[in-house]
Amino acid sequence: MKTKILFPIVAFMLFFLACDEEERGTAPGKVSVVEIIPTNGGAKIVCQLPNDPEVLFAKAYYTNTLGQELFAITSLYNDTLHIRGYNDTNEHTVQVVAVNSIGMQSEPTEVKITPLVSNIQIVKESIEITPDFGGVKISWINPAADIIYTWLTFKEEGAEESVPIYLSSSRKNESLIVRGMDTTPKEFFVMVEDFYDNTTEKVSKGVYTPIFEEEIDKSLWTLVENMSVDGNAWEGQTTNLWDGEIDYLGSNGQGSYAMISRDRNGGQLNFPLDIVIDMGQTDAILNRFTLWQRAYWHNNAAEYFYYQDENFKAFRLYTSDDRQNWTLIAEESLEDPRDSEGRVPEEYIREAIDGHNFDLPSSVNLSRFLKLSITENFGSERYVNISEMTLYGSNSNL
Numbered sequence: 001m002k003t004k005i006l007f008p009i010v011a012f013m014l015f016f017l018a019c020d021e022e023e024r025g026t027a028p029g030k031v032s033v034v035e036i037i038p039t040n041g042g043a044k045i046v047c048q049l050p051n052d053p054e055v056l057f058a059k060a061y062y063t064n065t066l067g068q069e070l071f072a073i074t075s076l077y078n079d080t081l082h083i084r085g086y087n088d089t090n091e092h093t094v095q096v097v098a099v100n101s102i103g104m105q106s107e108p109t110e111v112k113i114t115p116l117v118s119n120i121q122i123v124k125e126s127i128e129i130t131p132d133f134g135g136v137k138i139s140w141i142n143p144a145a146d147i148i149y150t151w152l153t154f155k156e157e158g159a160e161e162s163v164p165i166y167l168s169s170s171r172k173n174e175s176l177i178v179r180g181m182d183t184t185p186k187e188f189f190v191m192v193e194d195f196y197d198n199t200t201e202k203v204s205k206g207v208y209t210p211i212f213e214e215e216i217d218k219s220l221w222t223l224v225e226n227m228s229v230d231g232n233a234w235e236g237q238t239t240n241l242w243d244g245e246i247d248y249l250g251s252n253g254q255g256s257y258a259m260i261s262r263d264r265n266g267g268q269l270n271f272p273l274d275i276v277i278d279m280g281q282t283d284a285i286l287n288r289f290t291l292w293q294r295a296y297w298h299n300n301a302a303e304y305f306y307y308q309d310e311n312f313k314a315f316r317l318y319t320s321d322d323r324q325n326w327t328l329i330a331e332e333s334l335e336d337p338r339d340s341e342g343r344v345p346e347e348y349i350r351e352a353i354d355g356h357n358f359d360l361p362s363s364v365n366l367s368r369f370l371k372l373s374i375t376e377n378f379g380s381e382r383y384v385n386i387s388e389m390t391l392y393g394s395n396s397n398l
Contacts, residue, residue, distance in 0.1 A: 025104060026104075028052050028055045028104065029051075029052060029098065030109050033111055034046040036112075038113065040116045040118055041085065042086050042113070044081070045060065046079055047096065055099070057074050057098075059071055059096070061108075066085075068197075081094075085194075085195075086198075089116065090114070091113070091114045092113055093113075095111075119144040120200050122143060123141065123192045127205060129208055131210055133211045133287045135177060135180060135181045136181070137176070138167065139174065147170045147194075147195055148193065148194055150191070151202070152164065154188045154189070169347075177359075183209060183210055185209045186208060186210075187207045188205045188207075190202070213287055215391070215392055216279075216390075217281070218243075221242050224278055227276040227371075228275045230265055231386075233259040234261075237258060240258050241372070243256055246295075246355070247387040247388075249295050250301065255296050258386050260384040268381070269377075269381065271376060276371045279369065282321070283365060284365075285393040288359045288360060289390065290357045291356050292356070292386075293306050293386065306349060310382070312377055314334070314376035316373040317370070319364070319367045355390070
C-alpha cells in the first residue's frame, strides 16, 4: 500500500523538477581568458564571453592575502576583470564565470595570477620626511592612485612612541605637513594600509628636528578703518578676522566671520577689497599663514558653506611700514572643487575645516602694517565672507 502511494509522489516531483529546470533555462557557456596582465597587488584578466545574447557579464571569485573572499565583474561593454587586494607576489587562483540575465552561472574557468609588488609597498618605499615649521613634511608616490592610509609615529630619546597620526590620500603625488611639534629631535616611523586592510611593516624613516615657529600675536592687532572695507554686514564683524574663533558648521550664525556687503560699500563689490591691520609690532618673521572660509550656511544646517558663491576665493597679502608703500608677500587663489551639481569632495571639505595653509618660499620680515586684499569670491555680486587669518613664524622682541 505504501509503495503504491509513494510512486505517484515521486513521479510528480520528477515532473516538477524537469519543468522548473526548463523554465530556468540553460546555464551559459564558459568564459575564455584572452590575456592575464599582472598589476601591483593584483591582475587584469581580459575575458571573452560566450556567444550567447543572454549573457550579461563575467564574474571572478577569489581570496586575497588576508583570506577575504572577494569578487569582480565585467559587463557587455567592458571585457576586463580587475583583481585587487593582494599584498604578496605568490601565485593565486581565480575562478571566472559567465552570468546570464536570470542569474545563472557557467562552469568556472580557473585562472592563475601572480600579482606584482603591492601598491602600499611602493608607497612605503617612496615616503620621504623633511623638517618643516612646527613639524615635518611627509611626501610619497602612489602610482595606482588608490586610497591609502599612512600611519605616522615618532619617538624622542628616552620617551614613549607617540600615538599614530593617520593620513589618507588617493593622489598620485602627495605632500602633507604634520605640525604641533616642538624642536626636539625625533625618530619617525611609517606604516601603510590599503582599503582591504593589508598593511606594510612599520619602518623607521630617520631622525629629524622640526623648525621652530609660533603664532604671531593677534592680541596686538587693530583695524585701520579708514583704509579698510566695511565687513560688518548682518552678524559679521571685520575684526572677527583675527579674534581667534573659527566659524563652524553648527554655529547657526553665531560663529565668527567678516561679512563684506555691497550695500555697505558703495553699492557694489569693487575688488580688491582691502582689510588693513596695525599689527602692533615690527620685525615679526612670517613663515606661513592660514585662512579659513565661513562654514555656516543660512537655513542649511546639514552642509558646510565652504566654496559657495559668497566665500572669498582669491587674495593678496602685503606688508608696509608707512601704509603707503606696500610689499607683496603672497598672491593665492583657492581651487573651485564644485562639480556640475555643486557637490564638493570630502577631501576639500577637510582642507577647509583645517584651514587653507600657505607656505612662503622663504621667511619674510613683517613691517608694522598688514593688508589682506581680497580679489575674488566664488561668484556672488552681493557678499564676501571670510572667517579667520592666522600667521606663523616668530614674534619680535617688543
